[in-house]
Amino acid sequence: MRTTAERGYGSAHKRLRQEWAPTVEAGGVACARCTRPISPYEPWDLGHDDHDRSIYTGPEHRRCNRGAPSRRRAGQRATKPDNPPTKAARAPHPTRTW
Numbered sequence: 646m647r648t649t650a651e652r653g654y655g656s657a658h659k660r661l662r663q664e665w666a667p668t669v670e671a672g673g674v675a676c677a678r679c680t681r682p683i684s685p686y687e688p689w690d691l692g693h694d695d696h697d698r699s700i701y702t703g704p705e706h707r708r709c710n711r712g713a714p715s716r717r718r719a720g721q722r723a724t725k726p727d728n729p730p731t732k733a734a735r736a737p738h739p740t741r742t743w
Contacts, residue, residue, distance in 0.1 A: 661701060662691045669704050677703035678710065 650656075668674055672685040677692045683704055692705035 658691060658701075665691060665704050674704050676706045676709055678705045681706070 665674070669683055669689055670685050672682065674683050675681060676683055676689075683689050683706055688707040689704050690707050690710040692702040692710050694700035694702055
C-alpha cells in the first residue's frame with residue numbers, strides 16, 4: 646500500500662489543510678465541489694482538481710470529495726454510444742434452464 650506522501654498528501658498538503666482548518670471550523674467556508682457551507686467540525690477534506698492532483702480546489706465536504714470518483718465513473722457509463730445496436734443486433738435474452 647502506498648504512503649500518504651506517495652498518494653499526493655505530503656507535507657505541502659498537510660500544511661495547506663492546517664491553514665484552512667481554523668476558517669473551516671469557524672463555519673466560514675463553502676464546499677469547493679457542491680458550494681454548500683461546511684458546518685463547524687463537520688468532516689472535510691482538502692479537495693484537488695480531478696485531472697491534476699497538484700492543483701488544490703479548497704475545502705470540500707468529505708462525502709463530496711470521496712464520492713467524486715464514483716460519480717465520475719457513473720457519468721462515463723451513463724453516456725450513450727453514437728450508434729446504439731438495434732434490437733435485432735442485441736444478444737437474445739437468456740432463458741433459465743432447470
